[in-house]
Amino acid sequence: MISKNVLITGAVKRIGKEISEHLASKGFNIALHYNSSKKEALELQAKLINSYPLQKFKIFHCDLSNEFELEQFIDKVMNCFERLDVLVNNASVFDPGIIRETDVNLYNQQMDVNLKAPFILSRDFVLNNKKGLIINFLDTRISGYSSSHAAYCISKVGLAHLTKMMALECGPNIRVNGIAPGASLPPEGKGQDYLDNLAKKTPMKIPGGLKPILLSVDYVLSNGNLTGQILYCDGGEQLL
Numbered sequence: 001m002i003s004k005n006v007l008i009t010g011a012v013k014r015i016g017k018e019i020s021e022h023l024a025s026k027g028f029n030i031a032l033h034y035n036s037s038k039k040e041a042l043e044l045q046a047k048l049i050n051s052y053p054l055q056k057f058k059i060f061h062c063d064l065s066n067e068f069e070l071e072q073f074i075d076k077v078m079n080c081f082e083r084l085d086v087l088v089n090n091a092s093v094f095d096p097g098i099i100r101e102t103d104v105n106l107y108n109q110q111m112d113v114n115l116k117a118p119f120i121l122s123r124d125f126v127l128n129n130k131k132g133l134i135i136n137f138l139d140t141r142i143s144g145y146s147s148s149h150a151a152y153c154i155s156k157v158g159l160a161h162l163t164k165m166m167a168l169e170c171g172p173n174i175r176v177n178g179i180a181p182g183a184s185l186p187p188e189g190k191g192q193d194y195l196d197n198l199a200k201k202t203p204m205k206i207p208g209g210l211k212p213i214l215l216s217v218d219y220v221l222s223n224g225n226l227t228g229q230i231l232y233c234d235g236g237e238q239l240l
């Protein structure tokens with residue numbers, strides 16, 4: 001079997017770490033991207049090498065809000081992996097603020113990390129690889145109009161649009177799909193009750209956790225005809 005190579009952004013904590021461990025268990029070689037979490041990156045790399053000694057796990061630093069680092073990033077990864085089969089645009093910032101509270105810095109940070117970086121990384125992925133799959137991490141909030149995280153939501157709406165636009169431009173050799181979780185892990189400083197309270201309002205009533213996300217990743221990977229689709233993993237929250 002030919003082994004496959006994946007680049008995962010924000011790969012060493014929370015949802016990104018779960019995806020990394022999941023794809024490692026499926027035989028992928030992984031380019032593990034991090035920004036501030038070097039210690040966690042080294043720990044995860046060591047753990048994966050120990051568990052899967054025949055696979056390749058390399059860590060890469062990049063501040064995705066830094067244009068210079070962003071423009072160089074895929075080249076750095078390609079120097080090490082030669083070919084990438086999958087790009088998972090998972091890294092994100094999630095800062096609250098209604099429109100009236102949003103200053104230019106907050107706005108730019110959400111747009112830079114959540115939209116501009118996936119745009120440029122996806123462009124470079126396509127320019128450097130003949131075939132492949134891009135998975136963009138969105139958010140169930142793209143279906144609503146709450147402005148509690150206005151700039152964040154607009155950045156994810158843009159990324160959802162990019163998902164479909166790119167699927168149209170880049171088929172048949174490159175597939176592009178989105179995964180839109182609902183509240184799956186509590187933000188830093190909040191606990192399980194935060195998730196439980198949010199989930200009570202959804203059709204499924206209890207939080208789905210990480211499993212629906214990993215099942216969706218598997219589905220997108222295995223369904224070779226799927227492109228331009230957004231899979232909601234939110235217990236029906238997008239219907240509210």
Ligand SMILES: NC(=O)c1ccc[n+]([C@@H]2O[C@H](COP(=O)([O-])OP(=O)(O)OC[C@H]3O[C@@H](n4cnc5c(N)ncnc54)[C@H](OP(=O)(O)O)[C@@H]3O)[C@@H](O)[C@H]2O)c1
Pocket residue numbers: 009010011012013014015016033034035036037038062063064065089090091092093094113137138139140180181182183184185186
């Ligand atoms: N958690 C949820 O319940 C939930 C719900 C809906 C949607 N989502 C989406 O699912 C994805 C993963 O969620 P999450 O909660 O696990 O994400 P997260 O913890 O908020 O962020 C993931 C990673 O993004 C990286 N990152 C932030 N700023 C960066 C920058 N300037 N440059 C490079 N990397 C940067 C961080 O890496 P370092 O730690 O290395 O700095 C961080 O570990 C996100 O796209 C999110 O929007 C999550």
